[in-house]
Amino acid sequence: MSLELTVPVPRLTVITLGVSDMCASIAFYDALGFSRRLKATGEAVAFYDTGGPVLALFPWDQLAADACLPDDPRPAAFRGTTLAWNCRTREEVDAVLAFALSKGARLLKAGCATDYGGYCGYFADPDGHVWEAVVAPGIEVGEDRRVHLAE
Template identity: 85%
Template sequence: MSQELAAPVPRLTVITLGVSDIRASIAFYDALGFARRLKATGEAVAFYDTGGPVLALFHWDKLAADAKLPDNPRPATFRGMALAWNCATRDEVDAVLAFAVGKGAALLKAGHETDYGGYSGYFADPDSHPWEVVVAPGIEVGEDRRVHLAE
């Protein structure tokens, strides 16, 4: 008789971004105010405390090799994913967009009303990873910096 394995607890713990210039990316994410942890890794990999899943920066070619994916050709534009920076108000969305652009991000889309009753805009980091900055109904960010979803 075979014994059924218990299903593992699903969790998202780290989001790793492949980057071209790790020094520039570290400077950018430091400037945004994320707290870098495990600095002993030097420039091999950088880890940031986000209040939820960890954000990791890793050399693009090494990340591709680790995942057994081709390093080239690199997509120059949208990769089918976006990171999100949830906010409490529309004013905060505009402030975060302006702040990120001031730190070297490219503005992809200015803050605007959404069709679901929210407000959002987009910026791209130095490697063109898109970030949505958003306030949305049913999604709140607590004092613990974690996202809380309505039932």
């Protein structure tokens, strides 16, 4: 007897960040201008429309428990993951960095030229999740806010 495996269509639909303080994180991402959806969830979980995959915020300890991982110790250092805010111009990168800082982000790296012909800078949200503001060759941001990659 042969079992035929159905191959699912790969997709990235939600990026969930574990956060220490739901109120503070909701206020931060609201202030960045992301559009919160399903507000009926209150502070239990927060969902944001990003123009692509959904960004979700969930209490760190509950997220760890849900994934069957220990809540402690929490990594204090870089976790090997960044979130990107792709921009259309170098000026937009600098504007995103300044805007994020004005809303409580911490600057990790000021905008600067990259070795691949782009321009980027980094900031961290209140829980230390790292964001890159970037403009890069071959990656365009359309009017639909979605990233379009060159062939």
